Amino acid sequence: xxxxxxxxxxxxxYSDEIHHAVSSVVDSGWYLQGSANKQFETExxxxxxxxxxxxxxxxxxxxxxxxxxxxxxxxxxxxxxVIVPANTYIASILAITENGLKPMLVEPRKDTLExxxxxxxxxxxxxxxxxxxxxxxxxxxYTDKIGAVCKKYGLKLVEDNAQAHGCRFEGRxxxxxxxxxxxxxxxxxxxxxxxxxxxxxxxxxxxxxTVRTLANYxxxxxxxxxxxxxxxxxxELQAAVLSVKLRHLDDDNxxxxxxxxxxxxxVDNEYITxxxxxxxxxxxxxIFPVLSPKRDALQKYLVDNxxxxxxxxxxxxxxxxxxxxxxxxxxxxxxEIHNQELSIPISQVMTDDEVDFVIKTLNSxxx
Ligand SMILES: *Cc1c(COP(=O)(O)O)cnc(C)c1O
Numbered sequence: 001x002x003x004x005x006x007x008x009x010x011x012x013x014y015s016d017e018i019h020h021a022v023s024s025v026v027d028s029g030w031y032l033q034g035s036a037n038k039q040f041e042t043e044x045x046x047x048x049x050x051x052x053x054x055x056x057x058x059x060x061x062x063x064x065x066x067x068x069x070x071x072x073x074x075x076x077x078x079x080x081x082v083i084v085p086a087n088t089y090i091a092s093i094l095a096i097t098e099n100g101l102k103p104m105l106v107e108p109r110k111d112t113l114e115x116x117x118x119x120x121x122x123x124x125x126x127x128x129x130x131x132x133x134x135x136x137x138x139x140x141x142y143t144d145k146i147g148a149v150c151k152k153y154g155l156k157l158v159e160d161n162a163q164a165h166g167c168r169f170e171g172r173x174x175x176x177x178x179x180x181x182x183x184x185x186x187x188x189x190x191x192x193x194x195x196x197x198x199x200x201x202x203x204x205x206x207x208x209x210t211v212r213t214l215a216n217y218x219x220x221x222x223x224x225x226x227x228x229x230x231x232x233x234x235x236e237l238q239a240a241v242l243s244v245k246l247r248h249l250d251d252d253n254x255x256x257x258x259x260x261x262x263x264x265x266x267v268d269n270e271y272i273t274x275x276x277x278x279x280x281x282x283x284x285x286x287i288f289p290v291l292s293p294k295r296d297a298l299q300k301y302l303v304d305n306x307x308x309x310x311x312x313x314x315x316x317x318x319x320x321x322x323x324x325x326x327x328x329x330x331x332x333x334x335x336e337i338h339n340q341e342l343s344i345p346i347s348q349v350m351t352d353d354e355v356d357f358v359i360k361t362l363n364s365x366x367x
Contacts, residue, residue: 002345002354004308005188009349013252014244018194021240028236033216036239041199043246044183049176050201052208055234056215059162059184062198063095063132065232066158066180069210070130071099072227075156080129083155085115085141086316086334088134092160093317095182096132104128105318105326107333111276113289114141116333120149130156135164135174137312138190138256138286139278142169142177156180161201163286165191166253171281175201185242190256190286191249193238255348256285259355263288263344266359271298271367287312288346294367295340302344305361310343 011018025036037055045053056062070076078100084092086105096103104123109116115133131150133141142159150157157178161167165183167174175181185197200211210227213220218229245252257280264277273291289312292298299309316338318326344358 002307002350002358004310004343004345005347006349007187007192010192010347011194013349014248017244018241021244022237025236025240031236032233034236036236036243037234040234040239040243040246043243044199045201047246047249048173048181048201050181051203052201052205054200054208054212054215055239056198056200056211057232057234058196059160059182059186059189059198060091060094061215061230061232062182062184062200063091063158063160064098065211065214066182066200066202066207067095067099067101067130068214069207070156072210072214073206076101076129079127081125081127082130082132082158083120083123083128084132085134085136086318086331087113087337088136088160088317089162089313090317090320090322091162091184092132092134093323097323101129102127103317105329105331105334107331108136108337110291110333110337112139112278113137113275113337114139115146117143117145117149120146124149124153124155128153128155130158132158132160133178134160134162135167137275137289138164138167138284139275140164140167140169140174140282142174147177150178158182162186162189164284165189166249167284168281176203179204180207185238190253190284191242191245193245194241195235195238197234197238197242199234252348253284254280256346257283259346259350260285260288262352262355262359263346267362269363269365271365272362285346287343289341289343290362291337291340292342293340294365295342297367298362298365299342301365302358302361307345307358307361309345311341312343313338313341 159181162184215232218227
């Protein structure tokens with residue numbers, strides 16, 4: 001069986017270094033807000049190319065804290081609108097609604113699967129304060145046009161970089177392209193911890209300080225509370241593991257890019273469409289999505305041949321029960337993508353034989 005993602009294999013790649021890092025924390029007797037966090041935050045900010053990185057509990061919280069901090073700083077208020085792609089993981093949307101802000105869903109392009117920048121301006125109203133772009137599947141969603149629209153209307157550009165650690169746009173890393181960015185270190189992400197973790201990156205000192213305070217109970221000084229925050233810290237064990245894995249991130253991404261290269265060169269089946277190919281600078285292939293009008297039959301054919309796949313994502317946010325009020329809305333491109341998308345295996349530990357077998361199987365599919 002070719003697994004969708006071999007997490008054990010990924011951890012085993014750097015097993016000695018990870019065990020060493022974990023032991024150091026265990027033996028240090030210091031498990032929260034210590035030197036491992038400090039070190040990782042410095043390394044990650046340097047890597048992304050921002051002044052600040054603030055560790056927090058997970059990627060959802062990272063995004064929640066960015067918008068909460070903008071509200072605390074008076075930059076936004078509940079009821080303001082945030083433009084966001086209609087096809088994204090639910091966390092992007094939850095971060096907006098959790099803060100009493102209103103998501104304005106915008107369709108993606110079917111060929112790139114990223115937000116359609118030609119539709120953004122029409123979605124702007126006097127209440128719009130921000131655009132949240134999502135580098136979905138590891139593909140860079142930023143465009144010069146998005147940057148220009150943010151400038152023209154004075155909107156905060158926030159990046160959801162949960163799926164795109166290491167991706168770049170004209171030399172700059174995603175996560176440094178806008179005003180602030182949320183990152184997830186969920187184990188399956190390109191930079192994954194051995195549990196939950198997240199971070200906010202930004203060049204804005206006030207925002208950084210507010211995020212750090214909110215994620216630590218709203219406290220800057222022990223037992224003194226400035227905000228009603230929450231406990232949302234990155235623990236020392238995860239920070240130490242992340243420092244190890246960050247050192248290997250570019251190599252790991254390069255291996256994913258080699259797998260993708262083979263898929264682009266060799267997958268050839270009239271029932272399967274690959275998204276527009278981006279340069280390696282613009283894609284770190286967190287997920288390799290293909291589209292097929294016969295998606296469910298294709299998924300069954302692959303699993304019958306020993307290949308695990310996943311669907312990212314079977315139900316778009318506006319059709320979820322948790323957002324009942326939007327269930328009647330229509331986003332045809334988003335819905336088509338959700339009906340046709342299938343994620344095939346890709347990772348830094350896939351062997352050439354496995355990749356060749358996936359290609360051969362995809363090419364022999366006939367519905
Ligand atoms: C994983 C993910 C998140 C949330 O990260 P968690 O660490 O799981 O909370 C947010 N946005 C996107 C696009 C993601 O894929």
